[in-house]
Amino acid sequence: MYRRKNKSFYLLGFPALAVIFFSLLTGLSEPEPDKAVQSLIRERTRILMSTSSGHLRPAAAEHRLRQIEQDAVLEGDLASLTKAAKNTQLGKGGEKGQFCFIKFKELKRKKTMFEYITYEARIQWDIGASIWSGIYNIAIQNDAGSFRLTVFEPVYGSSYGKSSEYV
Secondary structure, three states: OHHHHHHHHHHHHHHHHHHHHHHHHHHHOOOHHHHHHHHHHHHHHHHHHHHHOOOOOHHHHHHHHHHHEOHHHHHHHHHHHHHHHHOOOOOOOOOOOOOEEEEEEEEEEEEEEOOEEEEEEEEEEEEOOEEEEEEEEEEEEEEOOEEEEEEEEEOOOOOOEEOOOOO
8 A cells, every 4th residue: 555655646746746846947037028128228238339339330220229129218329329420420439349248236127017017227337448337217118029128217316427346
């Protein structure tokens, strides 16, 4: 009789434990929208830096920005590109090989309303020899599994400036 209980555990208990274990593993992974926020901010920064350094033409930058942004963020970035093109600053702003590392120190989901998700993020920017950090309000729109950046603005009063923190 003892053997029979042991066999029933292997037949029923072990698969149940496996399901629970794998459920916990998937729960520990970062939710898809949280990854999308980080990816969108990084891609936006890459596009803007490539344009300012002359590696990407404004028309190509506009096309790529329209794929990842909308609303006020897109309007602001397109206005910046237009202004920079008129002032002929494109191609002179960045040093050759200039880099930008972005580190999300904290990313808090604040609210989900319909297809919009809002966040507050503490981001550290390492651009060349300067390190900047700040707190930002961010919103993305989920359009059938495709995410777009709709709000990206600094929170006034945050530690937005030069920092010597290398954490």
